[in-house]
Amino acid sequence: MTVTRRSPVTRRHVLRGGLAFAGIVAGTAVLGEQAARAAGPSAAAFRTPGHTHAMGAVRASQTLVYPEAWKVRPFPLSAVKLGKSVFTRALDQHLVLFRAYPVDKILAVYRRNAGLATAGATPPGGWEEYGPAPDAQRWGPREYKRGQNTGGAGGLLRGHYGGHFLSGVSMAYAATGETALLDKVNAIVDGLEECRAALAAQEFDGAPRYSHPGFLSAYGEWQFSALEEYAPYGEIWAPYYTLHKILAGLLDAHALAGNAKALELAEGIGHWVLSRLSRCTQAQLDRMWGSYIAGEYGGMNEVLVELYWRSADPLKQEFLDAADRFTLRSLVDACAAGTDILNGKHANQHIPQFPGYLKLAAETGDRHFIDATRGMYDMVVPGRMYAHGGTGEGELWGPAGSVAGDIGPRNAESCAAYNMLKVASGLFFDEPDARYMDYFERTVLNHILGGRRNRESTTGPENLYMFPVHPGARKEYGNGNIGTCCGGTGLESHVKYQEGIYFRSADQSELYVNLYLASTLVWEETGLELRQESSYPEGETSTLTIVTAPSGPLDVHLRVPGWSTGVEITVNGEPADAEIAPGSYATISRTWAAGDVIAVRIPLRLRPEATPDRADIQALMYGPVVLTAVSSSTNYLKVSLADHLGLDGTVTRGVAKRDGNVFAIGDLSFEPAYAGRDVAYHMYFQRQEPTVSFAGRDSGVANPRRDETTLLDEIWAQAPFADRSAFLEAVAAVSADYVSSGLLTTRSRQKILLAAGRAPMES
Numbered sequence: 001m002t003v004t005r006r007s008p009v010t011r012r013h014v015l016r017g018g019l020a021f022a023g024i025v026a027g028t029a030v031l032g033e034q035a036a037r038a039a040g041p042s043a044a045a046f047r048t049p050g051h052t053h054a055m056g057a058v059r060a061s062q063t064l065v066y067p068e069a070w071k072v073r074p075f076p077l078s079a080v081k082l083g084k085s086v087f088t089r090a091l092d093q094h095l096v097l098f099r100a101y102p103v104d105k106i107l108a109v110y111r112r113n114a115g116l117a118t119a120g121a122t123p124p125g126g127w128e129e130y131g132p133a134p135d136a137q138r139w140g141p142r143e144y145k146r147g148q149n150t151g152g153a154g155g156l157l158r159g160h161y162g163g164h165f166l167s168g169v170s171m172a173y174a175a176t177g178e179t180a181l182l183d184k185v186n187a188i189v190d191g192l193e194e195c196r197a198a199l200a201a202q203e204f205d206g207a208p209r210y211s212h213p214g215f216l217s218a219y220g221e222w223q224f225s226a227l228e229e230y231a232p233y234g235e236i237w238a239p240y241y242t243l244h245k246i247l248a249g250l251l252d253a254h255a256l257a258g259n260a261k262a263l264e265l266a267e268g269i270g271h272w273v274l275s276r277l278s279r280c281t282q283a284q285l286d287r288m289w290g291s292y293i294a295g296e297y298g299g300m301n302e303v304l305v306e307l308y309w310r311s312a313d314p315l316k317q318e319f320l321d322a323a324d325r326f327t328l329r330s331l332v333d334a335c336a337a338g339t340d341i342l343n344g345k346h347a348n349q350h351i352p353q354f355p356g357y358l359k360l361a362a363e364t365g366d367r368h369f370i371d372a373t374r375g376m377y378d379m380v381v382p383g384r385m386y387a388h389g390g391t392g393e394g395e396l397w398g399p400a401g402s403v404a405g406d407i408g409p410r411n412a413e414s415c416a417a418y419n420m421l422k423v424a425s426g427l428f429f430d431e432p433d434a435r436y437m438d439y440f441e442r443t444v445l446n447h448i449l450g451g452r453r454n455r456e457s458t459t460g461p462e463n464l465y466m467f468p469v470h471p472g473a474r475k476e477y478g479n480g481n482i483g484t485c486c487g488g489t490g491l492e493s494h495v496k497y498q499e500g501i502y503f504r505s506a507d508q509s510e511l512y513v514n515l516y517l518a519s520t521l522v523w524e525e526t527g528l529e530l531r532q533e534s535s536y537p538e539g540e541t542s543t544l545t546i547v548t549a550p551s552g553p554l555d556v557h558l559r560v561p562g563w564s565t566g567v568e569i570t571v572n573g574e575p576a577d578a579e580i581a582p583g584s585y586a587t588i589s590r591t592w593a594a595g596d597v598i599a600v601r602i603p604l605r606l607r608p609e610a611t612p613d614r615a616d617i618q619a620l621m622y623g624p625v626v627l628t629a630v631s632s633s634t635n636y637l638k639v640s641l642a643d644h645l646g647l648d649g650t651v652t653r654g655v656a657k658r659d660g661n662v663f664a665i666g667d668l669s670f671e672p673a674y675a676g677r678d679v680a681y682h683m684y685f686q687r688q689e690p691t692v693s694f695a696g697r698d699s700g701v702a703n704p705r706r707d708e709t710t711l712l713d714e715i716w717a718q719a720p721f722a723d724r725s726a727f728l729e730a731v732a733a734v735s736a737d738y739v740s741s742g743l744l745t746t747r748s749r750q751k752i753l754l755a756a757g758r759a760p761m762e763s
Helices: 021-026 031-039 055-060 088-100 103-114 160-176 179-201 222-228 239-257 260-277 282-289 300-310 317-324 329-337 353-364 367-380 414-430 434-450 485-493 711-716 724-740 746-758
Strands: 002-005 063-066 072-074 080-082 502-505 510-513 519-523 528-534 541-548 554-560 568-571 584-590 597-601 606-610 617-622 625-630 655-658 662-665 668-672 685-687 691-694 697-702
Touching (some): 063 239, 088 160, 160 179, 222 239, 222 282, 239 260, 300 317, 300 353, 317 353, 353 367, 353 414, 414 434, 414 485, 510 528, 697 746, 724 746
Antiparallel strands (some): 072 502, 606 617, 617 685
């Protein structure tokens, strides 16, 4: 490793007497609105940052750990500052929440469980609640007998949201340097240390209540021992999932805020984990990790490898040994072999395992884990991926290659998108393939940014749970998703948008520009300061200026999106000496000087994107942006686009573009999925061209179909056309093939050729 020191049910619900999540989101339009309005009036007081540390001092306090095996590495959050962009509204709104939110509310569930006073605070709410029997649920493993918990799963995930909050506020401090945020990080860690000491002092029958002094949780150890006896979801609720969030929060507090005490607490948890799992047989572990939701463990393997890298503990090998015990061998082996067994599996139970497998591979050299992760990724992208990058219906994966066929009432859990981004970037660190960052851009722009409601709140993350894609859908903002899993990941997502903009090679000689967002990069090791000015994806050109030159030659790799055509790159006003190919990186190698300017122009065009299993079910894209039609209809909108297509195959005719990437096509208004508005929308429409028509010239001939495509589909699949002649040649060839197949008469073909010849298709 390298250490850098710087300055069966289809949705989660609570069983037997608990509150179903469906009930939480059912009141989206009523309860959620009321809760948000109640939180609104005081938000203005928290819009302005207080005292800040210089970012150089923030970086100096951090400890970042990267494995030697990674060819590419991220920059610290403190090295990249966002400029004005479509992302800053969500960042600014989220900083209001972190500045306002009381530490005592985060610590309430931990303190109550440890028998400490809660300072009058109540828990955040939702799933982060005390539950029906919090005092009884302090049980240790010797106290609990299977079936003893009769109160249902309500409250049994408590502590997970606090872990996310600790991660999020640590990230927010790293991004801003605000000392009040650092104070909150330190206060939470101090509170957790106090709770752990209180837990270690508890006794049952004259002996320590808990099996190891490193144990730290917001409920007793009994959930873990019950899982080892295969207790189902409802009696317990994913205890290792919650533990992962706590561990991740502590590690982020150490890495990003320089809190050494957080690392000590994490080490204690790591030793406790091995003390439990070392007593389990392999068959027992396999059954536990395959258990629906009860065995969901988030990214325990990931944080344990990270802990191994960070720790100086003489017994730190225990952390790596514990990480390996979270391997779900049946899933790893199948994905590595390319055997798709994902159908029916809980998507976000399994996606978070794979960043851990990548880190295990980086540490151990076992490429089987990388093969498995790449195999899983390829099974999801694009074959189970909706237009905005999300996956799953009712939290479960559907059949391979089924996107239109898996559109249901509750698609695309926010947590799944959050974790697929980690998978994509982790694969890129091993092999810098542009397709991973194409997915990253699509998902962070549309799903993650669009998942943050455009509204301030001092009480909750305003992050959606599901980002559904069915006709007339509403985003599951609910009550702001306070306390839910997606509310938890939402605490992190909106304060780390800068994490994917730039990457660097392990030897510090190469810079990857992945996202064209206004930002400033300070790369201390090379002396480079780079300023990117851009209104992308609302404008086409990004300008990257070398403010301070690097100390030596530097290769700059500029991502050319896979969906793009006609990308232009200049250096100091002259065409760049670089190969520019969609789905790759254009590389500029030179010794840079202060004042050098790289300009990247990526033409943004409207284009339809069909689902892989139904050519007629399509989404409308504008560059990387998913556009959603504003409509409360619950049936697919029937949309004809053939008359709107130009020679390049993009939608150019009869379109009105307004500010903010809002488009009017006919009677429909399309707005970007990232807007964060709470309105009914259609992400997909049904393509319907009843007759063969080009640019308003209707042949009067019914549009013939074969298999899943029509004649018009097959013509436009050949776009872009070099010129008008190439377009007419395609019409002639495809129509002739339909005649030979008996699907079109010669007379009808002549009418089609005449309409194409008269169509005003400009070269």
